[in-house]
Amino acid sequence: MSTAATRDADDAMGSSRRAAEPALSIVRDVRHAPPAVPHAADGRVDSADAVDAVDVSGPVGARPGGPLGWVRRVVERAREDVDGALARDPAASTRLEVVLTSPGLHAIWAHRGLHELWKHPAGRLPARVLATVTRSVTGVEIHPAARIGRRFFIDHGMGVVIGETAEVGDDVMLYHGVTLGGRSLEHVKRHPTVGNRVTIGAGARVLGPVLVGDDVQVGANSVVVKDVPAGAVATGIPAVLRFPKRDATNQWVDPAIYI
Numbered sequence: 001m002s003t004a005a006t007r008d009a010d011d012a013m014g015s016s017r018r019a020a021e022p023a024l025s026i027v028r029d030v031r032h033a034p035p036a037v038p039h040a041a042d043g044r045v046d047s048a049d050a051v052d053a054v055d056v057s058g059p060v061g062a063r064p065g066g067p068l069g070w071v072r073r074v075v076e077r078a079r080e081d082v083d084g085a086l087a088r089d090p091a092a093s094t095r096l097e098v099v100l101t102s103p104g105l106h107a108i109w110a111h112r113g114l115h116e117l118w119k120h121p122a123g124r125l126p127a128r129v130l131a132t133v134t135r136s137v138t139g140v141e142i143h144p145a146a147r148i149g150r151r152f153f154i155d156h157g158m159g160v161v162i163g164e165t166a167e168v169g170d171d172v173m174l175y176h177g178v179t180l181g182g183r184s185l186e187h188v189k190r191h192p193t194v195g196n197r198v199t200i201g202a203g204a205r206v207l208g209p210v211l212v213g214d215d216v217q218v219g220a221n222s223v224v225v226k227d228v229p230a231g232a233v234a235t236g237i238p239a240v241l242r243f244p245k246r247d248a249t250n251q252w253v254d255p256a257i258y259i
């Protein structure tokens with residue numbers, strides 16, 4: 001039953017939410033496509049090679065259409081990021097507010113540029129230095145070599161760590177305090193591979209070169225150290241799996257109600 005207060009809030013946010021509706025429908029329309037990132041085999045990995053193997057890096061990979069086409073794609077990707085954030089963050093009411101106040105968005109935008117820089121051997125040190133600056137500003141540490149898909153959103157930002165050989169698909173949402181970390185000190189594929197439409201709750205750790213399948217939800221403060229099949233909910237330490245029946249058209253609405 002809706003109260004007058006909730007009706008007022010709905011009215012106030014209604015227009016912005018309607019503006020974000022295309023992003024929600026993008027998310028709803030995504031069906032069970034193959035994972036954006038295959039489970040990379042263990043073995044010595046040069047992160048620049050890994051980056052080039054499957055391009056989920058965002059707007060600035062190949063540049064068909066020349067510089068103008070590239071700029072257009074950058075703007076389009078930024079817009080879908082903003083709309084995705086607006087759709088998934090019930091506390092945000094306008095695009096401007098999201099652009100100005102979302103450290104998670106600032107972090108991913110910085111990462112996309114630094115990821116491109118990282119692909120050039122001479123750009124690696126500057127990319128690491130600038131990633132450290134970004135971390136100081138946003139509280140989000142993403143290694144420039146990490147490969148991250150489209151419409152990626154980190155709510156609240158602070159305390160997220162994404163390691164060098166991590167790979168993340170499209171429409172993934174992390175809350176604050178998430179670690180996509182390694183369990184090995186060797187220079188191999190040692191960080192997780194996360195599929196599409198995955199939500200990882202606040203404070204969760206996903207450790208090692210595990211595969212987190214499409215549409216997985218990882219519970220807040222859980223620790224995942226083994227592969228998680230598509231559609232599972234993983235909670236606890238170590239994470240235990242269950243397979244809820246979910247309305248596939250509604251799954252992006254769910255994280256919002258946890259705020």
Ligand SMILES: CC(C)(COP(=O)(O)OP(=O)(O)OC[C@H]1O[C@@H](n2cnc3c(N)ncnc32)[C@H](O)[C@@H]1OP(=O)(O)O)[C@@H](O)C(=O)NCCC(=O)NCCS
Binds near residue numbers: 201219
């Ligand atoms: C994992 C999660 C997605 C499950 O949501 P759900 O499918 O609606 O699950 P339910 O709330 O019905 O809980 C199902 C069971 O899992 C348990 N559970 C839920 N989340 C858990 C968690 N993070 N850790 C351990 N157990 C958890 C519940 O206690 C319940 O146990 P029971 O069956 O013994 O009673 C959700 O609980 C979660 O952790 N989301 C992350 C939210 C978040 O990080 N918010 C931050 C906002 S700032």
